[in-house]
Amino acid sequence: MNLTTQTPSQPAKSPLSATVVLQTIGPEEAGQRLDNYLLRWAKGVPKSHIYRIIRSGEVRVNKKRAEPTTRLAEGDVVRLPPVRIAEPEREASPNSPYTQSRARQFSAKMPILFEDEALLIVDKPSGLAVHGGSGIALGVIETLRITRPELKFLELVHRLDRDTSGVLLLAKKRSALVEMHRQIREGLTDKRYYLLAHGEIKQGNQVMQLKFPLHKYLLANGERRVRVDPDGLPSHTALRVSNILKREGATITLAEAQLKTGRTHQIRVHLQRIGHSILGDDKYGFEDEDRRIKSKRLYLHAHMAGFIHPRSGEKMRIESPLPPEFTAMMKAFD
Numbered sequence: 502m503n504l505t506t507q508t509p510s511q512p513a514k515s516p517l518s519a520t521v522v523l524q525t526i527g528p529e530e531a532g533q534r535l536d537n538y539l540l541r542w543a544k545g546v547p548k549s550h551i552y553r554i555i556r557s558g559e560v561r562v563n564k565k566r567a568e569p570t571t572r573l574a575e576g577d578v579v580r581l582p583p584v585r586i587a588e589p590e591r592e593a594s595p596n597s598p599y600t601q602s603r604a605r606q607f608s609a610k611m612p613i614l615f616e617d618e619a620l621l622i623v624d625k626p627s628g629l630a631v632h633g634g635s636g637i638a639l640g641v642i643e644t645l646r647i648t649r650p651e652l653k654f655l656e657l658v659h660r661l662d663r664d665t666s667g668v669l670l671l672a673k674k675r676s677a678l679v680e681m682h683r684q685i686r687e688g689l690t691d692k693r694y695y696l697l698a699h700g701e702i703k704q705g706n707q708v709m710q711l712k713f714p715l716h717k718y719l720l721a722n723g724e725r726r727v728r729v730d731p732d733g734l735p736s737h738t739a740l741r742v743s744n745i746l747k748r749e750g751a752t753i754t755l756a757e758a759q760l761k762t763g764r765t766h767q768i769r770v771h772l773q774r775i776g777h778s779i780l781g782d783d784k785y786g787f788e789d790e791d792r793r794i795k796s797k798r799l800y801l802h803a804h805m806a807g808f809i810h811p812r813s814g815e816k817m818r819i820e821s822p823l824p825p826e827f828t829a830m831m832k833a834f835d
Contacts, residue, residue: 522581526573532806535562535579541583549723554582559637565751575652604647611641619677619812620670621645621655624821627798631657641669657686662722662766664781667694667803667821672811680811683777685763690805692760694768697744697800697830698777698792702719702754704742711738711771715764726784727766729774737761740772746834749798751794753780753834757804768801780830794833797826 530538539551541559558566560571561580573579607629615622618718625631632640639647642657649655658670658681672678683691702709716733718726739759746753754777758768766785772778773785780786781796807818 513666515587518599520583524579524581526540526575526577526579528575528675529698531573531575532675532682533573535560535567535571535573538573538579539581539666546584548725550584554584557767564595587819600639601647604644607639607641607644608648612642614668614821615817618679619672619674619810620658621649621652621673622668622670622806623817625661625665625666625669625803627824627826631660631669641784642671645671645762652672658682659763661800661803662769662799664799665801665803666824667817668692668806669803670806670808670819674811677811681808684808684811688761689809691805692803692807693759695802695804695827696758696772697780697827698754698756698772699752699780700754700777701745701747702740702742702753702756702775702777704740704778709740709742709775711740711775712736712773713771715767715770716767725765727764727770727815730769736764736765736767736771738768740771744831750832751834753794753830754832774789794830796830800827800830802827 513725519756522695535555539555540546540548543551551570554560555567555569559580559582560567562571562577564578565570609707610626611629612624613621614624623629623645629644630640632642642655646652647656652673654673654675656675656678658672658678661667661669670681672681681778683688697713708829714731714733715727715736716730718728720726739761741757741759743757746755748786758771760767769779769782769785773782778786780794780800781791781798782801783799802824803821805818805820806825809815810817
């Protein structure tokens with residue numbers, strides 16, 4: 502068996518390599534989850550395959566099996582198996598004129614809400630993935646690395662679904678990333694979303710506390726989905742109804758969702774469970790109703806993020822205004 506050993510100063514070989522690689526984790530990689538590290542290393546490989554090689558034991562950390570959630574530490578040795586990207590010709594070079602042009606176009610549609618030496622916070626548009634992957638050459642992180650080459654370190658603090666817009670946090674320092682992840686794990690951040698849902702959500706006098714356990718699974722084509730399942734992970738969304746909008750033959754609800762936990766597709770599945778799917782949700786929504794009222798996008802917007810600044814200790818509250826598609830849809834009803 503071919504075996505290649507690499508130090509932190511040597512980049513891992515391309516996923517097209519037919520050899521096993523032993524990669525030593527350096528200070529810049531320390532603190533990442535194993536699955537996130539592999540997704541970046543094996544760019545373009547489907548997520549389903551990444552999780553398969555972890556669970557099969559082909560990926561090892563310090564010669565031992567590991568879980569996708571394993572946190573990597575400096576000095577860990579990760580065994581990376583041979584992995585081939587399907588249809589690699591679709592992956593555009595980051596240095597090509599086409600990719601550079603596309604990155605500039607994406608960047609122009611992504612206003613900066615806040616920036617200092619530790620954090621970069623942008624207003625992500627709907628339709629732009631946070632990172633590239635199978636069939637997606639450019640996401641937010643790739644776009645910013647191309648258009649901001651002076652940033653030697655840049656990583657996502659959290660994620661938003663591709664069709665969700667709004668406040669997105671990125672760290673410019675490893676120490677800031679580690680501290681923000683600690684705040685998220687300990688429930689010290691405040692993330693709030695505006696949404697438009699089908700029908701009239703009857704809240705009453707109390708904020709609705711949606712606590713449905715969620716289970717992630719993959720469709721046959723590798724697409725990720727989530728469902729409510731008694732054996733799933735606990736999840737909690739606080740829902741506040743802001744307005745009920747009606748027109749002949751249709752009713753929608755404007756509401757604010759506050760995340761108490763951060764599960765995949767959490768708000769979308771919780772709204773589906775109570776019978777009020779979010780407008781424009783192509784995974785958990787009402788296709789016929791969306792077509793009838795002419796939904797233009799997923800009407801879910803991360804409008805506020807509250808946290809403690811990882812360096813200054815200052816309380817931060819970053820906000821993003823409602824996108825024009827939201828206001829246009831509400832005007833069409835009200």
